[in-house]
Amino acid sequence: MSASLRTEIASASDKILSGGSIGLSEALSLSQCSGAGLADLFIAASRVREHFHGSSVDICSIVNAKSGACSEDCRFCAQSSHYSTDAPVYPLIDVDRMEATAREAKKNGARRFCIVTSGRGIDDVSDLRNIARGVERVSAAGLSPCATLGTLTHDQLRYLKDAGLHRYHHNIETSREFFPRICTTHTFDERTDLLRHARAIGLSACSGGILGMGETMGDRVNMAFSLRELDVDSVPINFLMPIAGTPLDKVTPIAPLEALHTISLFRMILPDREIRVCGGRGTALSDLHSRIFEAGADGFMIGNYLTRTGLDPESDLQMLRDLGLSIRPA
Numbered sequence: 001m002s003a004s005l006r007t008e009i010a011s012a013s014d015k016i017l018s019g020g021s022i023g024l025s026e027a028l029s030l031s032q033c034s035g036a037g038l039a040d041l042f043i044a045a046s047r048v049r050e051h052f053h054g055s056s057v058d059i060c061s062i063v064n065a066k067s068g069a070c071s072e073d074c075r076f077c078a079q080s081s082h083y084s085t086d087a088p089v090y091p092l093i094d095v096d097r098m099e100a101t102a103r104e105a106k107k108n109g110a111r112r113f114c115i116v117t118s119g120r121g122i123d124d125v126s127d128l129r130n131i132a133r134g135v136e137r138v139s140a141a142g143l144s145p146c147a148t149l150g151t152l153t154h155d156q157l158r159y160l161k162d163a164g165l166h167r168y169h170h171n172i173e174t175s176r177e178f179f180p181r182i183c184t185t186h187t188f189d190e191r192t193d194l195l196r197h198a199r200a201i202g203l204s205a206c207s208g209g210i211l212g213m214g215e216t217m218g219d220r221v222n223m224a225f226s227l228r229e230l231d232v233d234s235v236p237i238n239f240l241m242p243i244a245g246t247p248l249d250k251v252t253p254i255a256p257l258e259a260l261h262t263i264s265l266f267r268m269i270l271p272d273r274e275i276r277v278c279g280g281r282g283t284a285l286s287d288l289h290s291r292i293f294e295a296g297a298d299g300f301m302i303g304n305y306l307t308r309t310g311l312d313p314e315s316d317l318q319m320l321r322d323l324g325l326s327i328r329p330a
Contacts, residue, residue: 005029005037013044016271017051024225027269031217031261038261045264045296052272056328057320058112058299060146060276061105065134066092066117066127072185074173075247076210076240079118085245092117092127098134102141108302108313111330113138114146114169120186121150128156132163139164142330146206151186151194158201167204167234170194172226174209175219182213195230208236208276211262212254212284220262224269235266235273236301239280256288260295267296274299282311290319299328 008029012022022030033041068089070079078087102113115134122128131147138145146167147160157168172191173179179188195205207230209223227235239259242249254262266275276299277285277292285292292300302313320327 005033006040009033009037009040009044012268013047016048016268021228021271022268024221027221027224027265028218030268031221031265033261038257041264041268042260042291042294042296045267046294048267048271049275049293049296049298053274053298055324056298056326057293058274058276058328059108059110059302060112060114060299061102061108061110061301061303062114062116062148063093063098063101064118065098065115065131066090066119068118070118071120072183074183076182076213076243078243078246080246083245083247085243087243092124092130095130095133095137099137099141102138102143105303106141106143109317109327110302111144111328112146112167113141113143114148114167116148117150119150121152122156128159132160135160135163135165144330151190154197154201157198157203161201161203165203167206168195168198169206169234169236170198171209171236171238172207172223172230174213174215175222176226177222178213178215178219192226192230195232199231204234205230205232206234206236207232208234208238208278210238210240210279211259212240212251212280213248214251217262217265221265221269224266227273228270233273234276234299235270236276236278237263237266237297238278239284241280241283254284256284256286259284260288260291263292263295263297276300290323293323293325 012026068079068087069081073082078085105113135145144166146169148169176188199205242251275297277297278301302316
């Protein structure tokens with residue numbers, strides 16, 4: 001590793017720990033790390049995580065409350081009606097089931113619980129009413145309620161906030177430049193506009209994306225800077241799980257070390273935000289899975305994903321115990 005790169009990493013770390021932030025050129029330089037330089041970057045990212053978040057880990061969980069038949073053509077998605085997959089298709093589940101899933105998530109250590117529905121948005125008034133009831137039940141169960149419901153109107157967001165919704169999740173998925181290669185039925189700006197609306201009415205904003213869809217490391221850096229500009233509170237990092245029948249089913253999965261490298265970049269660009277590792281973490285990270293915290297993550301999703309089975313919750317909790325990390329309290 002060159003002395004100049006080691007100096008760059010140290011300078012970036014010192015700047016962040018002193019209350020500053022790194023710029024695009026610095027982040028792009030860090031994205032070129034390899035070998036010993038990558039090890040130094042992990043150390044720096046871990047220091048930043050420890051500085052802002054200590055040794056606690058934020059755990060969230062979700063319920064796939066309405067599945068399949070989505071009108072959007074996101075090229076990674078099993079639930080899109082544009083592709084032929086084996087994903088389940090069903091209408092909105094009842095409120096009792098939402099609550100039961102939330103209570104199970106709480107037993108697994110989750111402090112946040114997200115109600116997720118497929119589709120562009122919520123058109124059925126009765127569905128919106130039932131989701132609001134679900135939000136109330138999640139809150140009563142002692143969890144912080146989140147929702148992922150597509151593109152909602154200002155009035156719909158306000159209605160759910162009044163029901164107790166704390167956070168709205170809406171991924172930007174990738175960089176602005178790469179987005180048209182991932183989805184054509186809506187735009188990058190539509191996604192960012194919704195996040196701004198959510199923040200404007202006082203909701204916490206959660207947004208991230210999927211890695212390994214064919215984007216470059218530069219795209220990932222640009223995505224992180226878009227999230228910084230949007231001032232989101234939580235950044236979920238997912239890894240593509242290629243699904244038969246979708247246009248990305250033959251994409252080569254991201255390498256574990258590259259996955260960790262990207263997590264560390266997000267930590268350096270978004271030092272005080274929640275960086276949570278979610279879908280595909282078990283397969284993408286393989287034997288390096290427990291190193292997500294060393295790379296700068298301070299949270300993860302526990303339990304199952306939307307259409308795929310997640311890791312065993314008890315194994316996840318044992319991992320935290322083995323690493324001497326604690327679950328962040330509600």
